[in-house]
Amino acid sequence: MLDFWLGPLRTAADTSRKNWQEGMLRWRMGPFARSTENLHALRAQREWCEQMHREGTDRFFRDPVWDTPTGWLAKLIVLDQFPRSVYRGTALAYANDAVTAAMAVQACKAGRDISQYNIVERFWIYVPLAHAEDLTVQELSMERFGRWSAELIAEAPPERRRTNQFVGWSIIKGVIEHSEALLLFGRFPHRNAAMQRPHRGGEPRYLADAMRPLWSFTQPPNPDYFALLGALLRVEDGPDTNRITRKALAALLRAAELSPEDPASPMDVFDRAGGDTVSWPLLYRHLLLPEHARTLDILRTMPPVAGLTAAVKRLFLKNGASLSVEELVWPPRSARHSVEPAIDVAALNALVHGDGPADATAGDFPESSRTDGAVDGREPSLDRPPGSAGSLSLTILNDSSELERVAAAVDDFADLHRFPQQDRFQVQLCIEEMLMYIVEHGYDDAGAHRIEIRLDMNDERRSLAIRVVDDGRELEPESLVFQPGPDTIQEETVVEGLGLHLVRTYVDDLRYRREDGRNHLSLSKRIGN
Numbered sequence: 001m002l003d004f005w006l007g008p009l010r011t012a013a014d015t016s017r018k019n020w021q022e023g024m025l026r027w028r029m030g031p032f033a034r035s036t037e038n039l040h041a042l043r044a045q046r047e048w049c050e051q052m053h054r055e056g057t058d059r060f061f062r063d064p065v066w067d068t069p070t071g072w073l074a075k076l077i078v079l080d081q082f083p084r085s086v087y088r089g090t091a092l093a094y095a096n097d098a099v100t101a102a103m104a105v106q107a108c109k110a111g112r113d114i115s116q117y118n119i120v121e122r123f124w125i126y127v128p129l130a131h132a133e134d135l136t137v138q139e140l141s142m143e144r145f146g147r148w149s150a151e152l153i154a155e156a157p158p159e160r161r162r163t164n165q166f167v168g169w170s171i172i173k174g175v176i177e178h179s180e181a182l183l184l185f186g187r188f189p190h191r192n193a194a195m196q197r198p199h200r201g202g203e204p205r206y207l208a209d210a211m212r213p214l215w216s217f218t219q220p221p222n223p224d225y226f227a228l229l230g231a232l233l234r235v236e237d238g239p240d241t242n243r244i245t246r247k248a249l250a251a252l253l254r255a256a257e258l259s260p261e262d263p264a265s266p267m268d269v270f271d272r273a274g275g276d277t278v279s280w281p282l283l284y285r286h287l288l289l290p291e292h293a294r295t296l297d298i299l300r301t302m303p304p305v306a307g308l309t310a311a312v313k314r315l316f317l318k319n320g321a322s323l324s325v326e327e328l329v330w331p332p333r334s335a336r337h338s339v340e341p342a343i344d345v346a347a348l349n350a351l352v353h354g355d356g357p358a359d360a361t362a363g364d365f366p367e368s369s370r371t372d373g374a375v376d377g378r379e380p381s382l383d384r385p386p387g388s389a390g391s392l393s394l395t396i397l398n399d400s401s402e403l404e405r406v407a408a409a410v411d412d413f414a415d416l417h418r419f420p421q422q423d424r425f426q427v428q429l430c431i432e433e434m435l436m437y438i439v440e441h442g443y444d445d446a447g448a449h450r451i452e453i454r455l456d457m458n459d460e461r462r463s464l465a466i467r468v469v470d471d472g473r474e475l476e477p478e479s480l481v482f483q484p485g486p487d488t489i490q491e492e493t494v495v496e497g498l499g500l501h502l503v504r505t506y507v508d509d510l511r512y513r514r515e516d517g518r519n520h521l522s523l524s525k526r527i528g529n
Contacts (some may be wrong), residue, residue, distance in 0.1 A: 004044065005027075010118075011119070012152070015167070030215075045084075050143040050289055069117070072103075076104065080096060081127075084219070087343050088222065090222050103128065104125050104128040119148070123171075126144045130174070130175050130178045140192060141174060145172055145368070146172060146373075149168030184202070185203055185219075190207065190219075193316075193348060196347045196348065196352070198393070202436055204433075205336065205341035205433055205436070207341045224309060228284065230308045231252060232352050232383045234304070244277065249269075250267065253267075253295075256432040258298060258300055264291060266286055266287055270444045308351070313330055316339050316341060318339065344424070388419060391457070393452070394452070398449040398472075406431065410427065410428055410431060420528040430506050430523065438470050438472055442470060444473065449472065453467070463526060465522070466523040467520065467521065469518055469520050469521075472516060475519055507523045507525045509524045509525075510523050
């Protein structure tokens with residue numbers, strides 16, 4: 001395993017430019033993370049992940065060789081790295097992070113990272129620390145990688161010092177970015193869509209920031225994962241979204257004209273799990289086994305699943321709403337330039353759960369395939385008859401915890417007035433950016449202040465007006481347009497200006513006035529049909 005993973009890069013003496021480049025290409029790391037896939041390496045990793053699924057990790061690693069120092073290191077790499085390649089773009093990619101972080105922390109606390117492993121091997125002990133959504137672990141990651149970089153440079157042959165300075169300092173930069181994201185948000189926002197976690201305050205701004213780290217683009221969400229889950233949720237009324245029932249899978253197979261009773265069908269996953277329900281990630285992992293390849297291909301091409309897949313891709317891709325089915329190419333050539341920086345997770349979850357706008361391409365399942373006997377268990381909220389006009393008024397305190405309440409109210413308002421998904425996301429982002437800017441920068445004291453928000457929608461003209469009024473510090477007119485220049489070097493200045501720039505980009509008109517000691521921000525936006 002170590003020969004396969006490390007190749008010729010085994011000690012400090014091997015740290016040449018060529019070996020680092022070939023290694024990073026094999027590991028899909030740094031600039032090589034967006035290069036052509038090494039199919040041989042991926043196939044080898046997939047076979048091991050499939051075997052771990054069949055046997056369970058305890059049985060897979062039962063040989064005593066895995067308990068030796070080299071075996072333990074190989075096991076850590078397998079658990080941490082292989083799922084990231086094989087299950088890229090799904091929650092399964094991160095499923096082992098808690099386990100691998102605990103393994104790495106224990107090794108560091110016992111001093112085994114220093115006493116038993118050389119400088120190259122030690123790198124792979126520290127990588128799981130950077131993956132952990134745990135601030136204490138991130139602090140250890142910062143400390144260990146700082147030492148590692150200095151020792152890498154010191155141990156490398158003199159003629160390779162410059163190469164290893166570049167490698168070591170690049171790694172430190174990535175570790176700082178990981179830790180900074182966790183310090184700001186308590187989690188990695190770029191994982192939100194893959195894990196179906198709704199964005200929290202400030203996260204969309206971070207994801208849309210031009211300074212967002214390149215490594216956070218390497219695992220765009222996998223449309224198949226969400227489309228298949230959506231199909232299963234549609235054949236059974238009201239299941240727990242974290243658990244798939246035996247009845248739901250059987251119904252989906254019948255809808256695809258496949259027999260659930262076939263010994264080769266994926267129904268055996270329930271027998272392996274020992275119950276009538278399994279988690280969706282476990283079922284998806286089971287469907288990816290080679291023996292179920294034909295079944296999976298048939299399920300993917302079912303009109304309802306294919307329609308959902310197209311709808312999910314439209315959510316993920318920039319300008320996806322305007323692309324034809326043939327143009328919805330996946331995976332994208334560049335996740336950074338082709339995928340929405342802050343994917344609308346609320347719209348994704350609504351689409352998966354059947355609560356979002358009906359998509360003409362999604363089709364529907366035959367009545368006989370539904371386990372509840374209903375023709376269609378969905379009741380899209382966007383099918384409610386709209387009024388000719390409508391308003392929403394809210395008064396909140398200058399506290400970021402209020403943003404969740406505002407987002408929920410705006411979401412209901414968008415449902416009532418049939419906002420397309422892209423417009424819904426942009427309106428939510430604009431409101432969040434304005435409120436975050438006011439809360440974070442508008443007041444000189446720690447007292448409670450009221451902020452008023454009002455939305456007025458004219459359904460006949462499809463025109464939305466947004467007004468925000470606060471008694472905070474007066475805005476400088478030039479702050480409403482982000483113009484990067486030589487003086488815009490402090491990160492906080494760039495981030496603040498970029499947030500307001502996003503607002504200006506997404507609306508048709510933005511006006512500001514100061515009156516009676518209060519700021520009045522007025523925005524207007526055309527809403528699609």
